[in-house]
Amino acid sequence: MVRDTRPGADPGPHLQPVLDALDDEDCRRIIRRLDEPLTAGEVSEECGIPTSTAYRKLDLLSEAQLLAEGVEVRQDGHHATRYRTDFEEVIVSLAEDRNLGVAIERPADDAADRLASMWSEVRRGTDQ
Numbered sequence: 001m002v003r004d005t006r007p008g009a010d011p012g013p014h015l016q017p018v019l020d021a022l023d024d025e026d027c028r029r030i031i032r033r034l035d036e037p038l039t040a041g042e043v044s045e046e047c048g049i050p051t052s053t054a055y056r057k058l059d060l061l062s063e064a065q066l067l068a069e070g071v072e073v074r075q076d077g078h079h080a081t082r083y084r085t086d087f088e089e090v091i092v093s094l095a096e097d098r099n100l101g102v103a104i105e106r107p108a109d110d111a112a113d114r115l116a117s118m119w120s121e122v123r124r125g126t127d128q
Contacts, residue, residue, distance in 0.1 A: 037070060
């Protein structure tokens with residue numbers, strides 16, 4: 001496990017969005033079902049929740065930095081976003097100043113993930 005050290009990665013999650021996501025039963029059900037990347041429609045089917053609810057819960061999990069999104073490029077031009085869990089541990093801690101903090105332990109990126117991340121950074125730089 002590694003802390004998130006990806007280029008351009010957010011400096012860290014905020015406590016409340018993480019707690020909100022983990023306190024939500026639908027979000028926990030989605031996490032349990034994401035043993036492989038799924039589209040929002042597939043999440044809806046797998047979890048037995050309406051598609052609109054699946055999108056809201058995926059947004060909640062993404063805001064908490066617990067999901068990663070990838071694009072599935074299709075030949076028909078209708079690309080699909082696939083979601084996968086992007087953590088191995090969530091650690092809530094009590095700091096010396098008695099405030100709560102949160103850290104997310106992430107799986108180590110493989111070569112394909114690093115290449116996709118670099119390509120995303122290059123594309124972001126050319127879009128500006």
